[in-house]
Amino acid sequence: MSDxxxxxxxxxxxxxxxxxxxxxxTLMLSQVNYSDFGEKIYILEPALGExxxxxxxxxxxxxxxxxxxxxFETDQQICEATNEYFDRKYPDIKFNIYSDDFVDYFSxxxxxxxxxxxxxxxxxYVRTQVLGAEESQRxxxxxxxxxxxxxxxxxxxxANFLLSDNGVSGFITSNKFMSIKAGADLRKQLIKYSxxxxxxxxxxxxxxxxxxxxxxxxxxxxxxxxxxxxFTSIYETSAKNIKTSVSAEDFDYGKLFQxxxxxxxxxxxxxxxxxxxxxxxxxxxxxxxxxxxxxxDVVEKHSYGTIKDISKVKVGVKTTADNVFLFNYVPNNLKxxxxxxxHRNSGHIKGIExxxxxxxxxxxxxxxxxxxxxxxxxxxxxxxxxxxxNQLSGRxxxxxxxxxxxxxxxxxxxxxxxxxxxxxxxxxxNPTFWIDDTGSVVNGDCYWISFNEDISEEMILLIxxxxxxxxxxxxxxxxxxxxxxxxxxxFNTQYVENFPFPNPKLKKSQEIIELVDSLISSDSVxxxxxxxxxxxxxxxxxGFSRQRN
Numbered sequence: 001m002s003d004x005x006x007x008x009x010x011x012x013x014x015x016x017x018x019x020x021x022x023x024x025x026t027l028m029l030s031q032v033n034y035s036d037f038g039e040k041i042y043i044l045e046p047a048l049g050e051x052x053x054x055x056x057x058x059x060x061x062x063x064x065x066x067x068x069x070x071x072f073e074t075d076q077q078i079c080e081a082t083n084e085y086f087d088r089k090y091p092d093i094k095f096n097i098y099s100d101d102f103v104d105y106f107s108x109x110x111x112x113x114x115x116x117x118x119x120x121x122x123x124x125y126v127r128t129q130v131l132g133a134e135e136s137q138r139x140x141x142x143x144x145x146x147x148x149x150x151x152x153x154x155x156x157x158x159a160n161f162l163l164s165d166n167g168v169s170g171f172i173t174s175n176k177f178m179s180i181k182a183g184a185d186l187r188k189q190l191i192k193y194s195x196x197x198x199x200x201x202x203x204x205x206x207x208x209x210x211x212x213x214x215x216x217x218x219x220x221x222x223x224x225x226x227x228x229x230x231f232t233s234i235y236e237t238s239a240k241n242i243k244t245s246v247s248a249e250d251f252d253y254g255k256l257f258q259x260x261x262x263x264x265x266x267x268x269x270x271x272x273x274x275x276x277x278x279x280x281x282x283x284x285x286x287x288x289x290x291x292x293x294x295x296x297d298v299v300e301k302h303s304y305g306t307i308k309d310i311s312k313v314k315v316g317v318k319t320t321a322d323n324v325f326l327f328n329y330v331p332n333n334l335k336x337x338x339x340x341x342x343h344r345n346s347g348h349i350k351g352i353e354x355x356x357x358x359x360x361x362x363x364x365x366x367x368x369x370x371x372x373x374x375x376x377x378x379x380x381x382x383x384x385x386x387x388x389x390n391q392l393s394g395r396x397x398x399x400x401x402x403x404x405x406x407x408x409x410x411x412x413x414x415x416x417x418x419x420x421x422x423x424x425x426x427x428x429x430n431p432t433f434w435i436d437d438t439g440s441v442v443n444g445d446c447y448w449i450s451f452n453e454d455i456s457e458e459m460i461l462l463i464x465x466x467x468x469x470x471x472x473x474x475x476x477x478x479x480x481x482x483x484x485x486x487x488x489x490x491f492n493t494q495y496v497e498n499f500p501f502p503n504p505k506l507k508k509s510q511e512i513i514e515l516v517d518s519l520i521s522s523d524s525v526x527x528x529x530x531x532x533x534x535x536x537x538x539x540x541x542x543g544f545s546r547q548r549n
Contacts, residue, residue: 015049016122016172017207020214021056023253027198027218028118028170029060036166037117040066044116044162046102046155047123048073051082053172057120058090067093070116072102106158107142115164122172123155125212144189147182150174156186156217160194163221168197175201175215178285179482181494187283195222196229199276200256201287203235204485205269207251213484229276231287232256236487237270281498284480292478299475302543303500310459310501311451313493315426316341316442317359318410320395324388325408326443330358336373336381337361338417339440346425346446348468348527349519351434359441360384362406365415372404410444417441420460422449422467424496429487431476433467435460435520447492458513461520462504465512468527469538472499500542508541 034041041061045054048071061067069086073079079099086095098105105111136149143157152173159169177183178201190196198218207214234256251264261270277288286292307313319325331337340359345351360381362373375382385392385406393405417439423446424433442448451460466472477483479498482490502509515534519525536546 016052018052018056019251019253020172020207020216021052023200023256024053024120024170024172024216024218025056025060027200027216028057028120028168031168031197031218031220032117032166034062034065037065037164040068041118042114042116042164043067043069044119044159045069045071045121046119046159047121048079048082048097049122050078051086053120053122054086055089057118058093069093069095069097070111070114071095071097072100072105073097074099074101103139103154103158106162111162114162115167116162117164117167119159119163119167119169120171121155121159123152125150125152125174145185147185149182150177153177153183153186157189160190160219160221165221168218168220169194171217172214173217174212175203176212176482178215179480181282184283187278187285190217190219191224191278193221194219194224196224196276199229199231199285199287201231201233201235203233203269204483204487205234205236205251205264206485224276226276226278226288231274231276232271233274233287233481234269234271235483236267237261238268238487279479282480282494284482286479286481295474296478298543299500302502302541304503305501306497307449307463307499307501308497310455310463311449311497313447313449313497314412315410315493316444316446316448317361317408317412318444319359320409321388321392324385324392325360327358327360328355330356334360334381334384335378339438340443341423341436341440341446342443343425343445345434346423346428346432347434348430348432348531349434349464349516350527351423351436357443359443361408361411361414361441363408363411363414365413368413368415370411370413372407375406416450419451420457421451422460422464424448424467424491426491427484427488428491429489431468431472431491433464435464447496449496459501459504461513461516462509463501465516465534466501466538467499468534470535471538471542471544475499502541506541508537512537512541 043054043057048054054069054071058067073082076099079097083095083097086093086097139149139154140146143154145153156171156173159171163169177186196217196219198216200216202214204213255262256271259271259273261268272287272289274287274289274292277286277292279286326340337358338361340357341351342357344355344357345353362375362381363370364373365371375385389405395409398405398407398409420435420437422433423436423442424431426445426447449463476489476495480495482495484490512534515530515537519527519530539546
């Protein structure tokens with residue numbers, strides 16, 4: 001385990017910028033009173049690296065207290081160099097710097113009764129895939145986690161356990177855990193067992209070159225009261241109604257104590273302040289401002305239902321052998337070929353017919369059940385697949401599931417492809433949902449909405465109009481805000497199934513249906529022609545006077 005996450009930290013995550021270290025230290029010190037501590041102050045840095053965070057914190061420690069430091073760094077060379085640096089700079093401080101694995105050290109109960117007044121860290125961001133299945137399962141069981149565990153989850157849980165009664169912990173982590181399904185267990189533990197004080201979500205600012213969007217958490221022991229959490233967020237914005245206050249090549253962390261719009265590296269970012277909002281459905285965390293609270297209250301009053309009430313939201317097929325099953329043309333010699341929708345066909349309300357992809361789909365519907373074709377009846381398809389038998393047979397997970405060597409890993413039900421469905425891109429700057437009634441299979445680079453049997457075509461058109469509106473984008477940012485770089489958003493089952501729809505019998509709903517139908521039926525009308533009118537209609541049907549931005 002140590003070698004894995006050390007390699008990731010050295011090659012995948014850049015060490016903390018000094019400005020961010022200063023900012024985090026300032027936030028932590030705002031939450032403590034030195035008189036609450038004893039004669040000794042205990043400090044823990046569980047992922048030391050080159051010691052920037054620890055060094056910054058130590059410069060702020062009082063001179064009349066004895067300081068005792070515990071720190072961990074699994075890279076022996078870095079550990080020795082950092083230890084030498086600290087011994088030289090702070091001769092009066094007792095340093096216990098270990099080249100051990102922090103999690104193992106904790107799990108072996110080697111800390112004993114030692115508790116820490118300050119815990120500061122920028123732990124490694126290591127995904128489940130890097131940890132390996134066995135190590136991931138061990139951590140899940142040990143720390144009551146589920147799903148795809150990132151290694152920094154464990155650091156946060158341990159830190160809360162090791163805090164002294166009046167201590168404070170400050171972490172720089174990925175912001176991903178606040179919005180994804182796999183982070184739900186961690187979020188619940190932090191709310192129940194810690195008192196969150198400050199969250200700063202740096203969004204898509206790219207303040208360091210790690211492949212994550214960072215955030216800062218400052219917490220103490222206790223329980224979290226969401227309205228008492230000071231939540232700051234900063235994301236790239238296209239809003240024109242807010243004046244830009246500063247323009248700089250170097251990010252000014254001091255501006256995070258204010259609100260407003262700043263320009264940084266040629267892009268504009270909006271700094272907002274509010275409190276913690278915990279979503280009732282997904283337990284996701286987002287900032288709540290007075291504006292967002294009012295917006296969501298109005299939406300709730302005017303919502304008739306949610307997408308999950310009338311459908312299932314699914315990811316497309318996963319072949320686990322795309323080079324075998326997928327084609328960027330339609331092979332005429334194969335019989336089990338079906339048309340395939342990919343992200344290349346995406347559009348607003350209507351998809352794009354070209355390029356024309358296809359899939360070898362070896363299933364048919366038999367009385368509502370997915371049934372595998374016998375290849376003996378399709379000699380051309382059999383000959384083609386036999387060329388790849390070694391590759392396909394090597395998929396051990398199929399074998400373990402008792403399935404045939406030429407199957408698709410996640411094929412879904414053939415009968416569902418025939419129904420009218422809505423397809424959407426999983427990553428897009430703007431909501432991109434389009435209708436399909438061709439019976440095409442949906443590829444795994446897209447999601448799709450499979451409607452219940454009793455849902456009318458009119459209802460599907462209403463959903464299609466709502467989904468492609470600015471309203472949905474604003475709702476998404478307030479409720480989920482799982483944004484990545486370049487203002488792009490992640491649309492997946494977790495979020496889309498909870499999108500609302502209005503009462504279909506309302507006059508405005510009927511107008512939305514007619515407008516969407518007119519676009520689908522016309523070859524001369526495109527989405528840009530009706531976009532503004534559609535946005536206004538959707539905002540109005542949810543209780544707003546018109547498009548808000």
